[in-house]
Amino acid sequence: MEIIIKNGFVYDPLNGVKGEVMDIGVKDGKIVDLSEVDPSKAKVIDAKGKVVMPGGVDMHTHVAGPKVNSARVMMPDDHYNSFVKIERGVHRSGTGKRTPSTFLVGYRYARMGWTTIAEPASPPLKTLHTHEELDDIPNVDKLCFLLLDSNRILLEYLSEGDLDRATLLVKWLLDATKCYAVKIVDPGVAVLWSLGKGYGLDIDDEILPYNITPRDIVVGLCKINQRLKLPHSIHVHCNRLGIPGNYETTLKTMEAVSHLSNGNINIHITHAQFNSYGGDSWFELRSAGEEVAKLLNRSNHVSLDAGQIDFGTAITMTADAPFEFALYHLARWKWGGAEVENEAAAGIVPFKYRRRNFVNTVQWCIGLELVLLAKDLWRVVLTTDHPNGAPFTRYPKVIALLMSKRYREEMFKRVSSKGLKRSVLPSIDRELDPYDIAIITRAAPAKLLGIEKFKGHLGVGADADIAIYDLNPEETDFSRDYEKVKAAFKRALYTIKGGEIIVEEGRVVKEVFGSTIAVKFSDGYEEDFLKDLKERFEKYYTVSFSNYWIPEHKIRKLRYVSCG
C-alpha cells in the first residue's frame, strides 16, 4: 500500500524536524522518498493543520506475562463493567480497563497513536507464556525484557566472581528466551522473599545465601551488558521502591555504575517516581524529584522514565513481592503473590490513588517534576508504568499536564494542599511543546532502546509507523486549550502501522500483527560452558534443559536486532 501524507506539521526529533510543513511518502511498509511513490496509485491523506509524529514508543508497560494474567484473574470487578463489543471483520471483543485483554491492549495503543510497546518484566521460565500473550496483541510491535536479578545460577556465578561465565549465561538466557534487554527488579529481593524476608533491602545490604550485595548485581549486570554490547542499557527498578527516603538509594544506584560509563548511557532507572521519595516516614513524605533530576542533569550515563501516577484505581504489580505485601497492609483489599517458583517474586495489589490524599498528591507531583526539571529530555521518557501508576490510556492527560501550566494549576485546586507544599511542582513554569512531547514519547525511548534505526522517526528507511493528531500548532494555544490537547492525543486522527492504516478518526479500522523484536548474537557457545550450565541447571529446575529453550516457530513474527 502506498500512502502520501500531505502538508502536515511534522515533528521528528531524531531528524531534527521541528514542526515544518512536509510531505511524507510510504511504500511497502517503509518510509520512502516522495519520488518513489506513484501519486496516481497512492492514497493521499491531507494532514493540513494537523500534527504528524512517528508512532509512539512505550518502553515500560506491563501488558503480558504471568503476573498480568494473575491480575486479570484477581480483578473481575475491572472486567464486568467494561465490555467492548466485537465489530465483525474489524476487531475483536474484550474487557478490562486496568488489565485489558490482549486484543484491547493493541487497539487502545493504536487509538492513541502508539505502535511499539515493551513488556518490561518477564521471568525466564515463563517467557514462553509472555510471548504467547504478546503474539495476541495486535497493531503494535513488541519487545520483552528479561528478569535476571534473581536467577539463581547467575547469582552463583556472581558470588564466585566468574564474570565470563556470567556473561555467557546472560547471553544464553537472552538467546533462549528471545528477549531484548536485561531487567533488574529490586536486586536480590526475590531470593530473600523465598525465605520470607526482604522488605526494605538497601543497596549495600547483604543477600545472605550468596554473600553479595544488590550493588554487586547491578554493577555485574552493567558490566555484562557492556560486554555483550546490548542495544539497551540495564533497565533497573531500584531497591527500596515505595519507601519514604528511598531517593538516596536511587542516587546510590545511579552512581554505582558511573565509573563504568565511557560517555554512553549505561543505566536506565525505571518508574523513577516511585523511587524519589524524601522524608523518613509516610507522615513526613516529601518529593525528592528535584534531587533525582539534579543528578540526572549532572551526569550523562543515566536515563529514566517517569512512572507518573494518575488519580483513580490502579493495579500495582511488580516483581518486588515484599513491597507488595507491605502495600497490601496499607490498602487492605486484595493481594496476590506469584512467580516465586520461577526466578522472580511478584506481588499484585490493587490500589486507589486519591486526590485528597497527601501521599498520593506528592506522588502525582514527583512524576511531573522529574520530566519538567530534566534539562536533557532525550534521557527522560513518559510512562505511567501501566498499570501501576495509571493505565496507559491516561497518557493524553499526562501530556496535557506537561504542556499546560494552567491545567496544572487547575488540578492544584483539586488535590491535597499539604501534598503540594511538600513538592516543588507549583513553582515550575516550564511548559513542553509538541516537539518535546515527540521526544519523550517517541524519539527518546526509541533511542534508549537502541531501535532508533527503524523506529521513532520519519526519515527515509524507517518503519512506516506514523500518528496524525487533530491539533493545529499554529492556531492552538496549548497552555489554554489543554482540553483540546487531551482530546487530540486520546484519539489519533490516523495511525499507520507498517504502512497500513489501522486507525481512522479515532476508530480502529484494521487489525495487523506486528513483530516481536529480540536480540541476536553472532557467535555460539563453548562445550565447556554448556556442560557446566547443564549441571547447575539440573540442580535448580524442574523442566529439562532442552525444554527451556524457546524455539523460533513459537513466536508469530521475530525480528532480530544483531549485537556484539
Next chain:
Amino acid sequence: MGRRIVITPKVTFEVPVEAENISPDVFANLSLDEIKKLEVYEGNRKRSLGELFEVSEEEGEGEVTVVLDGGFSKVCRVGEGMSFGEILVNGDLGSFAGYKMRGGKITVKGNVGGWLGAHMVKGTIEVFGDAGDHVGASLRGLRKGKGMSGGLIVIHGNAGAEVGAGMVKGTIIVEGNCGPLPGYAMMGGNILIKGNCPGKAGARMTGGKIVVCGRIGEILPSFYIDSIVPSVKVKKVKYEGPFYLFLGDALEDIKCGGRLYVHVGNNPHLSEFKELLEV
C-alpha cells in the same frame, strides 16, 4: 388507577435471556406498544420484548404491577434498579433478580437463581421457594462493604452459599437451610437463618449480626466465644434461645465487631464453648 402488566413467555427458553427492561420503572411511562418494542437479549441475539413474550395490560390496584406467568427460570436481571411498584412472579425466576433494587417489592412464588437482590439498596423481596447462591451479595472482586445496603429479603425455602456476602445494612431471613459462608465479609445488617448451616459462618466479617437457629457445622477458629444469651432480636421479633454469642472475625479486624449467634440446644457438639465460659 394503576396498571397491571402481564407477561408470558411464548416459548421455553434454552439460553439465558437478559431482560433488565422488565421493571416497573421502565414500564411506568410507556404504552403497551412501546413496551413490546423494548430490547432484550436472548443469548447473544438482540430481540424485542414482544417477540419473546406475550404482553397484555389490564387495570389494577396500586401503582404498576408486573405479573410474570410461566417459565421465567432463564430470565435474568428482572427488576434491575427498580424503585417502586411490584413484580409478582407465579413460578420460577432466573438469576440477578432485583439487582441494584432501590425500592418496591418482588414476590416470587417459585424458586430463584443466584445473586438475588445483589447490591440491593432498599425494597422488599419475598421468595416462597428456594434461592440460589449469593443472596444479597456483592459482585465478585469488589471492595468490602459494596454488598446489600438496605431492604429486606425473605426466603421461605432454602438458600445457597454466601448469603449476604459483603452486606452493610438490611435484613435477610432464610426460613430453611443455607449453604456455607453466610455473611462472608459482611460489615453490618442482619442475617437470620432458621434452619441449618454447614459452617464457615461470618468469615471475614467486621460487623453485623448472624443468627443460626438450627445446627451449624463448625465455628471458625478466628471467632471468640463471648457469652450465652437467652434470646435475640431480629427486626424487632424475639427469638428464644439460649444462643452462644461469638465475636469475630479476629483475622480481619482485631476489634471483632461481628456477632454470630448460634442456638445452644441444636448444637450439642459446641458444648466445649460452654465449658470455656465456666472457667
